[in-house]
Amino acid sequence: MAEIKVDCRGDTCPVPLIETRKALRKAQAGDIVEVVGTHPSSKKEIPMAVKALGLELLDTLEENGVWTIRIRK
């Protein structure tokens, strides 16, 4: 199982969502996708997309305006 990292720091709507979706499409079942970003709304919306896609949200962390979201496909 691989761990895929997506860096969206500095990107704004809708790039973090798009990059997350692209990484999730490429991932194999069981892989972990880790997205790092700074766009505030994406921190709320990526988990919404994860739910809509029926995938597992592992955790969401935030430190100094930089959030990290981990998703299992």
Place this chain on the structure above:
Amino acid sequence: MAEKATIIAHSGDMDKLYSALIVANGALAMGMEASIFFTFWGLQRLKKGGLEKGPLSKMHMLGLGKWMVKRKMKKAKVASLDKLLQEFRELGGKILACDMTMEIMGIKREDLRDDLISDYCGVGTYIQEARGSAITLFI
């Protein structure tokens, strides 16, 4: 079957095209299917080199307003229209080109970004896409 978003891009204004592409990409990112039907002034933007040529729908001011907005967008790292279109296609979105507009405006296939266009069609195809869609927008 996945839920679907179907958008008519009628306007060729730059800001409205941004709205259409952001919504369409958002739909794909959140697990929906999406298609955009380009017609009238919207179809002009699919001409080779035409994507960024649209005016602002408000405060265009002979191009000054557009220049200012583009500068702010660049500073905020907003993706270009070209990037949003490429991402839309990569995520499986469909671009439909209105063949009636092509006929009345004298646009040929070779004038358009054929690499991005999934199909050339009429209203029947749009209705087939829209009738099963959870989201339909006219922009």
